[in-house]
Amino acid sequence: MESKLIEAIGITKAFSGAPVLRNVSFELLHGEVHALMGENGAGKSTLSKIITGIYQADEGQVFVEGKPVQFNNTREAIAGGVSIVTQEFSLLPDFSVSENIFLTDKRFYKKGFISDKTAMAAETYNLLKLFDMESFIDPYEKVINLSVAQMQVVEILKAVSTEAKAIILDEPTASLSNKEIQMLFNLVRQLKAEGVGFIIVSHKISEIYEIADRITVLRDGLLILNGVVTKELQQKDLIKAMVGREINDLYGVKGENNKHRFHKNEVVLEVQDLTDINHYVRDISFSVCKGEIAGFSGLVGAGRSELVRCIFGANKRAKGKVFLNGEEIKPDSIRACVEKKIGFVTEDRKNDGILQEISVLKNICLVDLAAGERILIDQKRDEKNCDQMINQLSIKVMDIDDPVKKLSGGNQQKLLLAKWLLLDPVVLIVDEPTRGVDIGAKADIYEIMRKLAEKGIAIIVVSSELPEVLGICDTIYVMREGQITAKLNVDEADEETIGYYSTIGKGV
């Protein structure tokens, strides 16, 4: 078992002269889960893309089972036994699960046509059964109807079906609930027992400790920790290796600074009997006070995002009312919410948050322009606002006229916060504040949110990360199947209680 499955030696890569990887070495053993960690831009994605032939290294050599290889694309890598599951899935949405898994499998084709769909589905069923997932995924289901977790499983099974010896998972748990993560990890463990090696690219420290045997950390393209055994590495040291500085209190001191600012008697936002048109959320009532950070926890699909979208008017509602400072807000109207100074940072940064091709300046000033009455653009005002926000949130920008896609995930997230802060919001809704954000920016974002709450802004946070919810919120609402099952004070909440109410508990 201790032979080397993949070995990369002295990998160097530069994009337009800027070095991304500098003499990095990496090894993966048979039956090992090896975590590749680092902040955004550390070079971990680049390294995994070099191993799978998406990029070519400038210098260095990759070996698979001792033989030097030079994959020119992922197809050659798959043939060589190395598969990658990226965040952007490479599945065909309108094809069924089994068709996707065996898309390139010659056994099921005759002269280029799919010959036997039943055999394909049967094979898929067997594969699913191998991992006790036959009830979780229907082989005939179209991929477009699957959840992210199911797609992830399909991607991995696809890799397994090509007899992959090594599978690279890029941020596999980014949008999975805890339960789904466990299922995924079980799959990984089973395959690992059969000798398959995994490289997991991730930011999530707690998960890495659960699943990974060894950890390699990159920072600024340099190898910082080379395959350290997970058990021998303290979390504190891991974070220090990733960030390059010590972060002691990621979430601030629990409960302490919260108490000073939270005005229990001043209700700002009140939601009454809210039900959305698709019934993803039903009869939800709650209220948020001035300076309170209210967190919504629960499994994926519990209706948390749908709830906040419904409050903001982005999803249509069937019934219910929303009051701001006692005044009812016009239903189903984003514009009414913006006028009343409610801000909403969406969950999916790429698809409904930023304007990728448009400049930083124009992105930051978009809400200000949309909320205002001015017909003409006030260049001076925009520049001043932009400058102020970049300084206030310490957004790292080379040039405010650069398109936003050039920024890192963390800075894009800060930019979205900045865009809404210019509105001078009374209520700020943040759906998944730190998804895909590196740990340094994460600490910054928590700090920003705490400061905003201190200023008296009521903040609603939706988060899938329990430590995050427990770390920054004053009140925690747990949701399950479209309803609130518990309202917990942060002092009385812990991971077990939240877990209980998000799965089986019937509270309130």
Next chain:
Amino acid sequence: MEKENMTLYRKSAGKRFFKEHKTEFSMLIIFAVLFIILSFSSEYFFTPQNIKNVMSQISSNSMLAIGMTVVIITSGIDLSVGANLGLSGMIGCMVLMKTQNVLLGILVTLLISTFVGAVNGLLIGYGKMPAFIVTLGMMQICRSLDYVISNANTASKFPEAYSFLGKAKINGSFPVYILFIILMFSIFIWVLAKTRFGRFLYAIGSNEEAARLSGINVKLCTMFAYVVSGILCGFGAWIMTSRLMACDPTYGNGNEMDAIAATVIGGTSMSGGKGTLMGTAIGVLLVGFLRNALNILGVNPYWQGTAIGAVIIVAVLAEKLSQIRIKK
């Protein structure tokens, strides 16, 4: 302190202008090179008479191309512009012929074209239908109505005053319509760059959902983009009919393709959110002069499509290649 930060994050105005208009500059260079080569290959090419000739040929296309650019920036498309020009021009000209009232004729032309644009805009913005399908249908409807209403006859015998836009010259040499084209380009360059409506168009084209969630009235703005395109079809019809002092039901036929070509050559991205009217202006000139040169050089008309088509593809390819290089 503030000054200092400003220079940290922002390039000087001049550099910024160059950076933002890189595509346009490269197109301008290609255009200039082409122009010089053509001037040497035919002595007739670079004469005031020929330049004026080309300008009159591109006059209506430049109107359609402005509207097309506005629409494509929102990641839409307007295939009905050529037919809209034909229909609105025809109805306006028939009213003009009957009443001999110049103002009424122009007004009817503009009203009809705006109405067609508004119907497009309603269906696409509020009905959420695909722009390609709606405007494809509208193109067929307009062209067919054009023939029905005119009974396939040419309208003519307009009052002499109607020829002002198309034929009048300032100081006896500078045509009024060139001034009009410059004016329209200037207005819409300003609209796109300096107004909130313009900024919203880019935002919608770049990411419609993000724009909606930022509080932008996406439906209304989208509709207005098509209304703008419609109005400009009316202006195109006005220039064309007043220049020719007649209106044939075939006018504008296939012009949507030249408008799209000019827009794309000018660097506007078909996926929206990116592009400028300065680029489109160069695109219009490039297509116009290329057509003209092919005629002058006696190239078989059948080959002209191949030449224009190649230019479109090469222009987009060059843009793509330069992007890939920047990425690497």
